[in-house]
Amino acid sequence: MNRWATGASSALPQTYSRQFNECVKGRRTAIAIAIGMALMCQAWADENSARPAAMAQDAAAQTRVEFNLPKGDLGQALVALGASAGLRLVFDPQKLQGLSAPAVRGVMTPAEALSRLLHGSGFAHVFTGNGVVRLKPVPASSADATPSVVAQEDESPSRVMPTVLVTADAERDEKDRQYRTAGSSNVLKREDIERFRGTSVGDIFQGTPGVLIGENRNSGGLDVNIRGMQGQGRVPVLVDGARQETTVYRGYAGVASRSYIDPDLIGGIQIEKGPVMGAQGTGAVGGLVSARTLNADDIVRPGQTFGIRLRGSLIGNNSGSAPAPGTKAGFNTGGSSSNGTGGVYRTNCVIASLCDGPFNIANVVPSSESMNRPGLMQPKSWAGSIALAKRFEKADIVAAYARRSQGNYYAGTKGPVPSLDLSETYNRGFYTEVVPKVVGATRFRGGERIVNTNYENDSVLLKARLYLPNDQELEAGYMRYSSTYGELMPSQLLWLGQVAQTSNSKVTAGTYTLRHRWNPENNDLLNLTSNLWHTNTDSLNQNYSEETVNQMFGAGSENYKRWGFDVSNSMRFASAGGIKLDYGLAAQLEKVNGVGTGNMLTSGGRLGRRTEWSLFTDLQWKPLPSVTLGAGLRHTRFESRDDKPMMVSPDSAYCMDSKGTGSCDPLMMSSRNNGTSPMFSALWDVTPSVQLYGRHARAMRMPSLFETTAGYSVSPSQDIHLKPERTLNREIGINFLKDGVWRSNDKLRAKLAYFSNTTKDYLTRTFPNTWEEGSGRQFFSLRNIESVSFDGFEVSGSYDMGPLFMEASGTRYTFIETCHFGSFRRYTCTDYGIANSYVNNMIPPKWHASALLGARLLERKLTVGVRGTFMGKRNPTPEFNNETAQGFNQVVPWHSYVLWDVFASYKLSDRVNVDFNVDNVTDRYYLDALSLGMVPAPGRTARLSVTLQF
Numbered sequence: 001m002n003r004w005a006t007g008a009s010s011a012l013p014q015t016y017s018r019q020f021n022e023c024v025k026g027r028r029t030a031i032a033i034a035i036g037m038a039l040m041c042q043a044w045a046d047e048n049s050a051r052p053a054a055m056a057q058d059a060a061a062q063t064r065v066e067f068n069l070p071k072g073d074l075g076q077a078l079v080a081l082g083a084s085a086g087l088r089l090v091f092d093p094q095k096l097q098g099l100s101a102p103a104v105r106g107v108m109t110p111a112e113a114l115s116r117l118l119h120g121s122g123f124a125h126v127f128t129g130n131g132v133v134r135l136k137p138v139p140a141s142s143a144d145a146t147p148s149v150v151a152q153e154d155e156s157p158s159r160v161m162p163t164v165l166v167t168a169d170a171e172r173d174e175k176d177r178q179y180r181t182a183g184s185s186n187v188l189k190r191e192d193i194e195r196f197r198g199t200s201v202g203d204i205f206q207g208t209p210g211v212l213i214g215e216n217r218n219s220g221g222l223d224v225n226i227r228g229m230q231g232q233g234r235v236p237v238l239v240d241g242a243r244q245e246t247t248v249y250r251g252y253a254g255v256a257s258r259s260y261i262d263p264d265l266i267g268g269i270q271i272e273k274g275p276v277m278g279a280q281g282t283g284a285v286g287g288l289v290s291a292r293t294l295n296a297d298d299i300v301r302p303g304q305t306f307g308i309r310l311r312g313s314l315i316g317n318n319s320g321s322a323p324a325p326g327t328k329a330g331f332n333t334g335g336s337s338s339n340g341t342g343g344v345y346r347t348n349c350v351i352a353s354l355c356d357g358p359f360n361i362a363n364v365v366p367s368s369e370s371m372n373r374p375g376l377m378q379p380k381s382w383a384g385s386i387a388l389a390k391r392f393e394k395a396d397i398v399a400a401y402a403r404r405s406q407g408n409y410y411a412g413t414k415g416p417v418p419s420l421d422l423s424e425t426y427n428r429g430f431y432t433e434v435v436p437k438v439v440g441a442t443r444f445r446g447g448e449r450i451v452n453t454n455y456e457n458d459s460v461l462l463k464a465r466l467y468l469p470n471d472q473e474l475e476a477g478y479m480r481y482s483s484t485y486g487e488l489m490p491s492q493l494l495w496l497g498q499v500a501q502t503s504n505s506k507v508t509a510g511t512y513t514l515r516h517r518w519n520p521e522n523n524d525l526l527n528l529t530s531n532l533w534h535t536n537t538d539s540l541n542q543n544y545s546e547e548t549v550n551q552m553f554g555a556g557s558e559n560y561k562r563w564g565f566d567v568s569n570s571m572r573f574a575s576a577g578g579i580k581l582d583y584g585l586a587a588q589l590e591k592v593n594g595v596g597t598g599n600m601l602t603s604g605g606r607l608g609r610r611t612e613w614s615l616f617t618d619l620q621w622k623p624l625p626s627v628t629l630g631a632g633l634r635h636t637r638f639e640s641r642d643d644k645p646m647m648v649s650p651d652s653a654y655c656m657d658s659k660g661t662g663s664c665d666p667l668m669m670s671s672r673n674n675g676t677s678p679m680f681s682a683l684w685d686v687t688p689s690v691q692l693y694g695r696h697a698r699a700m701r702m703p704s705l706f707e708t709t710a711g712y713s714v715s716p717s718q719d720i721h722l723k724p725e726r727t728l729n730r731e732i733g734i735n736f737l738k739d740g741v742w743r744s745n746d747k748l749r750a751k752l753a754y755f756s757n758t759t760k761d762y763l764t765r766t767f768p769n770t771w772e773e774g775s776g777r778q779f780f781s782l783r784n785i786e787s788v789s790f791d792g793f794e795v796s797g798s799y800d801m802g803p804l805f806m807e808a809s810g811t812r813y814t815f816i817e818t819c820h821f822g823s824f825r826r827y828t829c830t831d832y833g834i835a836n837s838y839v840n841n842m843i844p845p846k847w848h849a850s851a852l853l854g855a856r857l858l859e860r861k862l863t864v865g866v867r868g869t870f871m872g873k874r875n876p877t878p879e880f881n882n883e884t885a886q887g888f889n890q891v892v893p894w895h896s897y898v899l900w901d902v903f904a905s906y907k908l909s910d911r912v913n914v915d916f917n918v919d920n921v922t923d924r925y926y927l928d929a930l931s932l933g934m935v936p937a938p939g940r941t942a943r944l945s946v947t948l949q950f
Helices: 014-026 030-062 074-085 110-118 174-179 190-195 201-205 490-494 547-553 838-842
Strands: 065-069 088-091 104-108 123-127 132-137 149-151 165-167 184-189 211-213 224-226 237-239 246-249 255-258 266-273 287-293 306-315 345-347 381-391 395-406 419-421 425-427 432-434 437-439 455-468 472-485 505-518 528-542 555-573 579-596 607-624 627-642 670-685 690-701 725-739 747-766 781-800 804-819 847-857 862-871 897-907 912-919 941-949
Touching: 065 074, 065 110, 074 088, 074 110, 104 110, 110 123, 110 132, 174 184, 174 725, 174 747, 184 190, 184 747, 190 266, 190 912, 201 211, 224 287, 246 528, 627 690, 747 838
Parallel strands: 088 132, 123 149, 237 287
Antiparallel strands: 065 104, 088 165, 123 132, 184 266, 211 224, 246 255, 266 287, 306 381, 306 941, 345 432, 381 395, 395 455, 419 437, 425 432, 455 472, 472 505, 505 528, 528 555, 555 579, 579 607, 607 627, 627 670, 670 690, 690 725, 725 747, 747 781, 781 804, 804 847, 847 862, 862 897, 897 912, 912 941
8 A cells, every 4th residue: 555545535536646645655644544534525515416515515615614713833733723613724744844833813814724734834725615624835025924724726737745644524523423423433533532531541441421430449450341241252352453361260250351441542542332334243232342552653753754742640549558468448247257256246245364465456447557648639559651753754653661560559538438347246254246237339438548459550652553555554553551459359349358568469461462554546346454463461360468378269360372364355336326345254263271279279270271263244325315224144153172171970961981991081172163143224314414324233152262261160061051141232322413513613412322232141149940951060150141231322422612621421221131031049030140140240329420611721732621431330139039148259339430531732842742631639538430349449549641752
């Protein structure tokens, strides 16, 4: 592909193809990708309504608009003017390098604004029709004069600058895509990620409708929940197209799926909700999260060929370093821990020694040292990154390094903070027995240091993009994430009665990607994309800190490797009514090799392999200019093999003694299956601003490698044959996108959707049924249950009037249901969970919402704002006949909570930006929604960040 041909349509009319070719041959700037998009939109407009479109755009050029352009780089000012006025400006940024523009403020026509910007620059502007504006060099003698304005001037190359950069349409903002599609999606831009970095990596998703993060305060990993679907590949997290998700044992509370990336290395995130018909959407029954790492466009300033971005942050509400392993925290009620008290303490002892040692009631309250919370403006933790990029004529090179060091954070003080109840006493003659109880959200005290929330991680990113002949691009990337972190086991919080700092757990994840694109300019039938990737993750999880418990539960290490490949092609048939056909295939190989230490509970790590293939096709057709119909089909097949022999009981129907030894042959478990799923959609442009859509999508997730291999927590059973999950996703909605609603330059976006998601044969852990193999000899069985359903409404919107902007979103579930027919069940279906099931702590609250209000001040150098997060409580379990109470992983009952975050961002210059945030301003004490254990979230936290880009 020629260097800047990416994304261009080869179906452009001759005039626009010529303009684009000039740009491609010039190889001036990476933003030429937008040329193809803008010219394609213009070509379509010319075909369908050339005269009205031209009249509208020429009228826009003469309409008086309110401009607020600060003094600065001329190229950037022209980009901002084009976006504000709805015009396409065409110029060569290298010709403007080093030129500055004066501030332009006030209500005026775009022509007047352009004249002011270009005064003394040596260039004039030329209106060439259809809302396109080109720059024209003027003689040096008149450079200091006000540039002349020429309408419909001669466009010969000697007089008009070559087509290089196009700016304009409202939909150039990638976040507008979510308001123009037949489905639900969200985009997190780099500025969103930097604005709301938070304490944990999952905090960057806070405020995204329908999206929550499971177990957000452990490990630094991501476990994304989209509309109730979570874990085991239901919501894959891709990093530059590669999957690195691993499943981590979390005690009786279940498991967690984790993917790793440092936010400082993220260039943007695309979130798709519901099944995805694309090469990378295999098994994504809940949705897809695609993270893009930094590229040259994020680092190199417009008109430059080399760039450096430095970013540093100071973080408060933090101990700075972790305490020594074994350091206690929270109220110590004893419980089933190894202190020998059985959760009972003594007072009023006749003999003092009877109240000594572990029975001393003073042990219930740990040392006050963990309550030494630093002041708001006393940062003790930090993060920093450096990113470099270099543009060559036929290549871009990017290198980045990020480091993050954080000790234990401190909980808030306002809300359901716990208290100690010592009212339950028994007179035993020689002493009084006291049974302490904790009343409140968790056993951690308000304002206390939360042990095991520390982590340190290093990340390295290397990328190279080559612009090859014949309209091709090749990109190679490598990312290494290495972290040590504290691990808070839910079982420790729920069952052992006390909490202590553990030795650190470790994870190292390597990601290798090779991506190729071939998009010939004059070939509508070829837009070929190929991806080859490999991830290698090594992890060591330290489960408990107490010596005797360590001997019992130990630690587990695991190596998880994935190899993946996908290829897809996009074909366009303009002569057939605007048909677009996508098709392709994807393949994946996974291997796990786990090793446990300690006794039998962890001695058997998982050992196995899995392969999966997928073919897909997706057709988009416009029978009318205002109607788009879609239809797709995906076929998937998989095979999994457990490489660890499973011992068979002599009384089992599966016992085979092939060697005549008198004992059963070890059984090697394997699984295989296949299936096909369709998808349909319809989108109607009622008006240029309003769309109605409907979507009916089926998807299939094959059993994961974790679900088909044996290990502690759960193993497959001989007589339970696992089937794929089958999801039906239905959604109807309305989109609204309009500029100039109440003011000439305001922007209003809104979306309302109703969704209904039902997954049949949902895979999870349960009690064994009494009639099944192994009943009475094992705690858990992995099986397909009848179904899991999540229905509800989702609303999102934004309004930007320049000086003020606001955003709001919310999700309301109208129906939540989990259904399983089996032993020990009183009700087949509930809205809160199933005994021993992983789904118990994946059920979202019935509602959650977010709102943001911001202002741009001081000539837009200062941006300030406040964000509110509103979270409903966990669906309550009934007082009697609680289906989950008899199991080991009881529901974590978080309270409803409201959080307020404030932010300020000041642009000292076009090279230096300062961000200041205070998260949880009211110092709320709360548990995150979808928390696996009783881990309170951070209290009031201040963060100061500085970004330098030059």
